[in-house]
Amino acid sequence: MIYLDYQSTTPLAPEAFAAMEPWLKNGFANPHSAHAAGRAAAAAVEFARDQVAALLPPGGRVIFTSGATEAINLAIFGCGLPVIAASTEHAAVLDCVHALHGQLLAVNDESTLQSLPGKGRWHATRVTEGEGDQPPPIAANPLNHGLLGVPRYTGExxxxxxxxxxxxxxxxxxxxxxxxxxxxxxxxxCDAVQAYGRMPIPDGPDLIAISAHKIHGPKGIGALWVRDGVQLLPQILGGGQEQGMRSGTLSPALCAGFGAAAKLAADRMEIDAANVAVLWDRATAALANWTINGPTTARYKGNLNIRREGLDAARLISECRNIAFSAGSACASGSGRPSHVLRAIGLTDAQAKSSIRLGFGRYTTAEEIDIAAEAINRAAEAML
Known part of the structure; x- marks a missing residue:
């Protein structure tokens, strides 16, 4: 099996497994207990917290969660503020926006949100039932005054x-x-799930959500970084174990695995980035008959989202049984709906459904890229 689904999850690093193993075997004590075994487990948690924090801006604290989805929920519901989000955000953000009857920034270009609000305010469409995943198409920059009605952003x-x-x-x-x-x-x-451990995280955000299993750590643990001075209300009650913000018993094993993966990512960041750049060049050359979705410059090169007109992506995935890749986010893969991200940047339903996502990283080889590209091209040609 050639694994090209790194945006969905990454293989567990041997170093992360090794860090977890003692806490799965003998270090099973509750890290919130006062006895010696509990204190040892607590020390392992705090050591891991420092390792995770080392890849984040200074001046904040790391709150361990069950994953980035919980971290995002804690941030959005915990801050007690109205929320605005880009229409290309992950479902974990968009569903919270819907639940709060919040607002959505329309994004219909294939690059970045280039226009900053230099003259005052963001302008956003109101999210209503059924509209959040497919904002109305507009012909100009989504932040320009007058295109989306009255200003919705008021500051707080x-x-x-x-x-x-x-x-x-x-x-x-x-x-x-x-x-x-x-x-x-x-x-x-900032949802930094796909960036954390792969590139430096810029200072500026007040809240940053991350996940261990995207950086070769274990599933079931993530974190929310909270800038000093930002106040949140806990969303899970029952003991207040994690700094009073997240009740429940922490797993020293998961924390240790997360910490080890973060330390490894810090040590290997430049090496991994160089490998990804080589793989991107190789993959784009081998798949030259495909159209790239999204930017080619302001982009993480371990993500290659491409399309061919008239292709059935779901059928292609089925045909290439020895290659693991996807048609988009794993969180929405079973819905049957076209990608809300591809729709938000202006693709039609047909174009979105003819798109595939290839994700590669640390353990991907050039030979695997060559074999996978040949198989994907062959299967696509047979379908067209």
Whole structure:
């Protein structure tokens, strides 16, 4: 099996497994207990917390969660502010926006949110039932006055924009967006799941959500970084174990695995980035007959989202049984609906359904890229 679904999850690093193993075998004590075994487990948790925090901006704290989805929920519901989000955000953000009857920034270009609110305010469409995943198409920049009706951004709100898009790899200028948000009195939430451990996380956000299993760590653990001075209300009650913000018994094994994966990512960041760049060049050359979805410059190169007109992506995935790749986010893969991200950047339903996402990284080889590209091209040609 050739694994090309790194945006969905990454293989567990041997170093992360080794860090977890003692806490799965003998170090099973509750880290919230006062006895010696519990204190040892607590020390392992705090050691891992420091390792995770080392890849995040200074001046904040790391709150362990069950994953990035819980971290995002804690950030959005915990801050108690109205929320605005880009239409290309992950479902974990968009579903929270819907639940709060919030607002959505329309995004219909294939690059970044280039226009900052230099003259005052964001302008956003109101999210209503059934509209959040497919904002109305517009002909110009979504932040320009007059195109989307009256201004919706008033300052004391939470703006959510991810650093690297999970479906098309777009890198957003979150430092500038955060500065503009702060200038208007708001807070900024960054979903950094696809960026953490792969590139430096810029300073600026007030809240940052991350996940271990995207950086070769274990599933079942993530974290929310909270800037000093930002106050949140806990969303899970029952003991207040995790700094009073997240009740429940922490797993020292999961924390240790997360920490080890973060340390390894820090040590290997330049090496991994160089490998990804080589693989991107190789894959795009081998798949030259495909159209790339999203930008080719302001993009994380471990994400290759491509399409061929008239192709059935679901059938192609079935035909290429020895290659693991996807038609988009794993969180929405069973819905049958076209990708809301691809629709938001202007693709039609047919174009979105003819698109596939290839994700590669640390353990991917050039030979695997060559074999996979040949098989995908062969299967696609047979279908067209």
């Amino acid at each position: 709100e939470l703006l959510a924009v991810m650093l690297v898009n999970n479906e098309i790899g777009t890198i957003q200028p979150v430092a500038e967006l955060a500065a503009a948000t702060h200038a208007q009195g708001g807070l900024f939430l």
